[in-house]
Amino acid sequence: MKLTPLMTYSASLNPPQEVGRGPYGTRMIFEVTGGHFEGQKLKGEFLSCGGDWLLVDDNGVGHLDVRATMKTDDGELIYMQYNGVLHLNEKVQAALGAGGTTEYGDTEFFTAPRFETGSDKYQWINGIQAVSEGRITPGPTVEYSVYMLEND
Numbered sequence: 001m002k003l004t005p006l007m008t009y010s011a012s013l014n015p016p017q018e019v020g021r022g023p024y025g026t027r028m029i030f031e032v033t034g035g036h037f038e039g040q041k042l043k044g045e046f047l048s049c050g051g052d053w054l055l056v057d058d059n060g061v062g063h064l065d066v067r068a069t070m071k072t073d074d075g076e077l078i079y080m081q082y083n084g085v086l087h088l089n090e091k092v093q094a095a096l097g098a099g100g101t102t103e104y105g106d107t108e109f110f111t112a113p114r115f116e117t118g119s120d121k122y123q124w125i126n127g128i129q130a131v132s133e134g135r136i137t138p139g140p141t142v143e144y145s146v147y148m149l150e151n152d
Contacts, residue, residue, distance in 0.1 A: 009037030
């Protein structure tokens with residue numbers, strides 16, 4: 001198995017809507033307000049109709065549940081959905097509290113995106129499995145490096 005770069009992306013977020021503590025942890029909903037993505041085979045922007053339904057457990061692990069709509073530069077729509085984890089360590093909490101930045105590797109911030117489109121041009125993306133590593137930047141904004149899983 002090998003990791004092949006697919007794209008990098010940055011998504012801007014509104015401050016969270018705090019649902020509060022429930023039976024599974026603390027739920028916060030972050031609305032995606034925009035952003036952009038770029039890779040060798042695709043480029044475009046995020047539409048402001050997605051979000052992250054984050055659940056933080058008692059161990060300080062955020063369980064991501066994200067859905068977003070991507071619009072390519074040539075006008076095609078791609079739906080992206082992923083789950084993942086974000087360990088809310090001191091570096092992450094400091095960045096979120098002060099509007100700062102984390103670097104890749106500062107914490108476990110990993111996702112497994114899947115994609116869906118009806119576009120003939122981008123049909124190839126329907127059949128891939130991707131993984132990504134994330135970081136936090138001011139905004140609040142999240143940035144990801146996304147890779148396709150492929151056979152050697």
